[in-house]
Amino acid sequence: GTRPDRAAAYGEMVAAMDANVGRLVTCLAAHGLSEHTLLLFASDHGGHHLVASNQPLSGAKGSLREGGHRIPAIACWPGVLPAGQIRDEPIMLMDWFPTMLALGGLPAPPQALDGCNLWPWLSQGQALPERTLFWRQGEQKAARRGRWKLLVEDCRVALFDLQSDIGERHDCATAQPRILAQLQEELAHWESTVPPAPVRRRAAGA
Secondary structure (H helix, E strand, O other), X not given: OOOOOHHHHHHHHHHHHHHHHHHHHHHHHHOOOHHHOOEXXXXXXXXXXXXXXXXXXXXXXXXXXXHHHOOOEEEEOOOOOOOOOOXXXXXXXXXXXXXXXXXXXXXXXXXXXXXXOXXXXXXXXXXXXXXXXXXXXXXXXXXXXXXXXXXXXXXXXXXXXXXXXXXXXXXXXXXXXXXXXXXXXXXXXXXXXXXXXXXXXXXXXX
């Protein structure tokens, strides 16, 4: 059979999504709900290498490089959130759950939450709490604190300064041993608090 045109199919899906987000925004306005609704939009991963370019970032969907997990996010609430602002602090999708709990006046669940309430940051510009963020995808691992990102992939450890090297091309592990060791220690502690990564088993005869 003929090979599918992935780029065309991807373009059609993006166009359909865009049109339907527009329908939602129009519906909220038509019912007078725009100023009573927090509208959030975000992707869940970077673009797939077969249909998208993530330049100047390296990596793509499935990777813990910036091109694989750095995504855009939009928060819109007319009359409540200031318009036209761009923030570059790193947040996580898991932050939205405690944010929604706080907005709804609901109590936090008894178990500890990984995310933080973003509302003071979004609405008043308050600083986010200092924290280290962690990721794990298969055998890949990453930790980020501020400008520094530890990346473990293919059994190799690297340290990147995202403030000056967003493309993750210059390994700073040798030049910054203290920061490397700190992030490695934090990553190891985090891994001790979560279930172990699934063991990949090779198929018989592989």
